Amino acid sequence: xxxxxxxxxxxxxxxxRGVLTTAHGRVQTPAxxxxxxxxxxxxxxxxxIEATGAQIILGNTYHLLLRPGVDVVExxxxxxxxxxxxxxxxxxxxxxxxxxxxxxxxIDDDGVEFASHLDGARIPLNAEIATEIQxxxxxxxxxxxxxxxxxxxxxxxxxxxxxxxIEWAKRCKAAHNTLVKGGANPTPIxxxxxxxxxxRTASLLFGxxxxxxxxxxxxxxxxxIVEIGFDGYAIGGLSVGEGHEAMAQTVRCTxxxxxxxxxxxxxxxxxxxxILAAVMAGVDMFDCVLPTRNGRNAFAFTRSGSLRLRNSVHxxxxxxxxxxxxxxxxxxxxxxxxxxxxxxxxxxxxxLLSIHNxxxxxxxxxxxxxxxxRGDFASWATGEMARYAGIEREP
Amino acid sequence: xxxxxxxxxxxxxxxxRGVLTTAHGRVQTPAxxxxxxxxxxxxxxxxxIEATGAQIILGNTYHLLLRPGVDVVExxxxxxxxxxxxxxxxxxxxxxxxxxxxxxxxIDDDGVEFASHLDGARIPLNAEIATEIQxxxxxxxxxxxxxxxxxxxxxxxxxxxxxxxIEWAKRCKAAHNTLVKGGANPTPIxxxxxxxxxxRTASLLFGxxxxxxxxxxxxxxxxxIVEIGFDGYAIGGLSVGEGHEAMAQTVRCTxxxxxxxxxxxxxxxxxxxxILAAVMAGVDMFDCVLPTRNGRNAFAFTRSGSLRLRNSVHxxxxxxxxxxxxxxxxxxxxxxxxxxxxxxxxxxxxxLLSIHNxxxxxxxxxxxxxxxxRGDFASWATGEMARYAGIEREP
Numbered sequence: 080x081x082x083x084x085x086x087x088x089x090x091x092x093x094x095x096r097g098v099l100t101t102a103h104g105r106v107q108t109p110a111x112x113x114x115x116x117x118x119x120x121x122x123x124x125x126x127x128i129e130a131t132g133a134q135i136i137l138g139n140t141y142h143l144l145l146r147p148g149v150d151v152v153e154x155x156x157x158x159x160x161x162x163x164x165x166x167x168x169x170x171x172x173x174x175x176x177x178x179x180x181x182x183x184x185x186i187d188d189d190g191v192e193f194a195s196h197l198d199g200a201r202i203p204l205n206a207e208i209a210t211e212i213q214x215x216x217x218x219x220x221x222x223x224x225x226x227x228x229x230x231x232x233x234x235x236x237x238x239x240x241x242x243x244x245i246e247w248a249k250r251c252k253a254a255h256n257t258l259v260k261g262g263a264n265p266t267p268i269x270x271x272x273x274x275x276x277x278x279r280t281a282s283l284l285f286g287x288x289x290x291x292x293x294x295x296x297x298x299x300x301x302x303x304i305v306e307i308g309f310d311g312y313a314i315g316g317l318s319v320g321e322g323h324e325a326m327a328q329t330v331r332c333t334x335x336x337x338x339x340x341x342x343x344x345x346x347x348x349x350x351x352x353x354i355l356a357a358v359m360a361g362v363d364m365f366d367c368v369l370p371t372r373n374g375r376n377a378f379a380f381t382r383s384g385s386l387r388l389r390n391s392v393h394x395x396x397x398x399x400x401x402x403x404x405x406x407x408x409x410x411x412x413x414x415x416x417x418x419x420x421x422x423x424x425x426x427x428x429x430x431l432l433s434i435h436n437x438x439x440x441x442x443x444x445x446x447x448x449x450x451x452x453r454g455d456f457a458s459w460a461t462g463e464m465a466r467y468a469g470i471e472r473e474p
Numbered sequence: 475x476x477x478x479x480x481x482x483x484x485x486x487x488x489x490x491r492g493v494l495t496t497a498h499g500r501v502q503t504p505a506x507x508x509x510x511x512x513x514x515x516x517x518x519x520x521x522x523i524e525a526t527g528a529q530i531i532l533g534n535t536y537h538l539l540l541r542p543g544v545d546v547v548e549x550x551x552x553x554x555x556x557x558x559x560x561x562x563x564x565x566x567x568x569x570x571x572x573x574x575x576x577x578x579x580x581i582d583d584d585g586v587e588f589a590s591h592l593d594g595a596r597i598p599l600n601a602e603i604a605t606e607i608q609x610x611x612x613x614x615x616x617x618x619x620x621x622x623x624x625x626x627x628x629x630x631x632x633x634x635x636x637x638x639x640i641e642w643a644k645r646c647k648a649a650h651n652t653l654v655k656g657g658a659n660p661t662p663i664x665x666x667x668x669x670x671x672x673x674r675t676a677s678l679l680f681g682x683x684x685x686x687x688x689x690x691x692x693x694x695x696x697x698x699i700v701e702i703g704f705d706g707y708a709i710g711g712l713s714v715g716e717g718h719e720a721m722a723q724t725v726r727c728t729x730x731x732x733x734x735x736x737x738x739x740x741x742x743x744x745x746x747x748x749i750l751a752a753v754m755a756g757v758d759m760f761d762c763v764l765p766t767r768n769g770r771n772a773f774a775f776t777r778s779g780s781l782r783l784r785n786s787v788h789x790x791x792x793x794x795x796x797x798x799x800x801x802x803x804x805x806x807x808x809x810x811x812x813x814x815x816x817x818x819x820x821x822x823x824x825x826l827l828s829i830h831n832x833x834x835x836x837x838x839x840x841x842x843x844x845x846x847x848r849g850d851f852a853s854w855a856t857g858e859m860a861r862y863a864g865i866e867r868e869p
Contacts, residue, residue: 118814122517122821125806147789147814154790155810163806394542395549411520411558415550419513419542426517426821 082283082310083108083342083363091457093334093361096448099311099342101167101219102281103159104134108342108363109451111354111444112137112169113371113437117146118161121371122430123437125163131406131434132441135167135219137366140212141176144202145195149215157217169220169285169366172209172251175315175347178227188243190224206250210284214258218282222313222346223251225287230320237291244289245303252307255284283310285344291316292325294332301336311342314362318348327356334361351380351443351467355460358447369472370436375429377421378474380439385470386414388432393418406438407431477678477705478503478737478758486852488729488756491843494706494737496562496614497676498554499529503737503758504846506749506839507532507564508766508832512541513556516766517825518832520558526801526829527836530562530614532761535607536571539597540590544610552612564615564680564761567604567646570710570742573622583638585619601645605679609653613677617708617741618646620682625715632686639684640698647702650679678705680739686711687720689727696731706737709757713743722751729756746775746838746862750855753842764867765831770824772816773869775834780865781809783827788813801833802826 087096099106113120113128115136120128128136138158143149147161155161158168174191177183181193190205209224224247226240259282286309290296297314304312314333317326330345337343344364345357354365370380377388381401386393388400396414403409408417408431420428446463450456482491494501508515508523510531515523523531533553538544542556550556553563569586572578576588585600604619619642621635654677681704685691692709699707709728712721725740732738739759740752749760765775772783776796781788783795791809798804803812803826815823841858845851 117818117820118811119820119822122825124802124822124825126802142818146818147810151790151810151814155792155808155814160792160808161811161814163811395546397550397555407519407521413550413555415542415546416513416556416558419546419550419556423512423537423541425512425514426825427514427519430517430519430821430825 089456096451112366131437140173167219170218172224206247210254285311287315297333313344331360374432374436376474408435484851491846507761526832535568562614565613567619601642605649680706682710692728708739726755769827769831771869803830
């Protein structure tokens with residue numbers, strides 16, 4: 080049975096309205112996943128995440144692997160037990176952080192060995208280990224271990240990364256079949272230790288398409304990944320510096336090679352304009368640190384543009400951050416109060432802006448879903464993209 | 475009309491059950507006030523404070539005077555507007571922090587001049603200014619400006635502080651009468667600028683009794699302060715190093731000199747054992763930074779003793795912090811998860827322990843009120859004091 084039900088497709092573009100079913104509940108798509116780095120969306124309680132309208136969060140395997148470690152997470156009831164979040168959780172494979180945060184000490188066709196950015200400990204990671212870790216974390220949606228390339232990148236390196244991503248995807252599927260789908264004699268894979276016999280989540284496995292901004296490589300990679308067969312398909316390796324247009328163009332030329340009956344997930348994206356363009360191209364799922372990271376840096380998203388709350392123009396402002404927003408920040412606090420909290424290093428500043436930005440993103444997704452249902456998404460989204468074109472990415 | 479209604483007095487001790495009425499609502503006493511240093515209980519949203527059961531919070535005049543300043547607070551809707559807390563707020567006079575945090579550049583019978591601990595700016599503070607600041611902050615309960623002495627202190631210095639505290643109390647009452655109770659031609663006092671004509675809170679004014687641990691000085695001071703006449707009476711200058719027994723003894727010999735029909739407030743106290751002893755002596759109100767400050771330092775209060783959540787003994791613990799506690803920390807998180815949050819510097823650690831400790835204190839106050847109503851407070855409190863005798867004050 081498919082995990083994804085397609086409810087509506089927009090008549091004027093590839094936008095889709097759907098429902099994704101996981102072991103911990105359903106997710107209305109298009110959906111945005113807040114990022115819970117180390118088992119928590121920074122500073123935000125699960126009931127506050129629920130109040131923003133989020134239905135699924137993302138956990139970073141890399142960070143959890145280093146602290147508190149897979150054994151500990153497993154003993155504390157898996158990622159759901161650790162975070163107090165009783166709804167769906169998707170985990171990344173750790174690959175992205177390995178390539179961006181740690182010192183790689185070895186990479187070959189088997190996988191990688193990296194040095195922890197915390198203490199330098201050397202840790203191996205490959206298709207089998209990354210899959211097992213995510214199974215043991217109790218993830219609802221497990222991502223294949225892939226090779227992420229930077230931007231720009233030499234063609235030879237990109238081709239090798241695509242080839243490895245395809246081979247590793249096959250191994251991830253085999254490992255997932257053995258561990259979760261009850262293959263014969265599920266043998267734990269060292270060095271992660273034995274798998275807890277209880278509480279194993281009936282997780283979904285998503286394949287990842289790489290290929291940089293090369294349409295032909297993206298097509299080839301997509302076809303191979305689809306041949307292997309997964310519960311859902313992700314587009315990885317974007318939002319790494321290629322810019323909005325190249326990102327959107329790559330998404331537009333990749334999605335058509337993915338099965339329409341499966342969910343499409345654009346990893347690590349992005350700004351409101353990026354999300355609108357990708358939904359228009361047929362993407363169903365997103366994650367990004369921007370609402371929370373920017374919020375912690377006093378940067379607020381609003382429909383009228385961005386606000387920098389450290390700015391002295393807000394000192395005496397009695398306005399809410401965004402008039403009409405129903406989040407606790409906008410209901411209870413003035414811009415002047417928020418500015419004061421940032422000015423004196425009070426934790427409420429980062430907390431309130433994280434909550435507002437998460438609510439802003441969830442309102443955006445709710446609007447997107449509503450316009451797809453109404454059949455007027457394409458024209459509405461074009462207007463919204465013009466509205467958001469001027470917002471910078473970083474505070 | 476009195477602001478305080480005495481409902482019950484315990485038959486076996488001086489404990490009282492009452493209701494305090496302020497411009498922003500009623501407070502069931504004995505009551506504990508969380509401390510909102512700079513316009514926020516650090517990291518805690520007003521709805522989370524409400525959920526702990528707190529009915530009144532304390533604001534620090536000293537911190538607010540320095541940042542964001544009285545003009546700004548006033549423009550942002552007063553302290554209630556700044557904090558998003560629509561319930562009673564008591565403000566201290568700033569005196570305690572002036573004596574403990576800043577460099578005093580001048581002290582005489584008129585008042586003090588101090589250098590801000592933030593930027594060294596020289597700021598005058600005296601009875602009239604402290605009263606006007608609190609009026610302009612929109613406080614529900616204004617505290618008189620008093621001279622706090624350290625412990626131990628030379629007798630001469632203590633006597634002079636008591637004499638000044640009495641003189642300053644008279645001036646605070648006169649200023650309060652002029653500013654709030656509509657005396658003839660209320661003239662704003664420099665250097666704080668004009669008083670906002672709108673939204674002035676019908677504030678109560680509390681007198682403060684000083685006198686160190688000297689019973690005779692406490693009696694004399696109490697009699698003079700009561701002669702002046704205030705809406706409520708506070709015992710200041712305790713919990714400064716004199717220890718539980720000297721504190722409790724001083725409270726026991728001071729309360730009998732305060733009018734029984736007015737609320738009694740013990741400032742800056744304290745640990746659960748201190749609160750129980752003081753309620754037994756007839757105290758109705760408390761404030762203290764311990765639940766939040768200790769919480770931020772990974773120290774949790776429970777009925778079975780204290781817990782230090784950085785301790786590695788908790789790494790794999792699936793237990794809640796305090797079984798049976800109904801706070802969000804205990805309902806949703808394991809000790810292992812909380813330990814992990816502290817270990818990786820995640821804000822949720824301090825937030826969760828602050829919430830738990832505040833809920834612990836409010837449960838203690840609710841238990842106290844219930845046992846006074848039942849008439850068995852004295853015997854119950856004696857048992858509880860034995861239970862809490864072993865808890866250290868600091869993490």
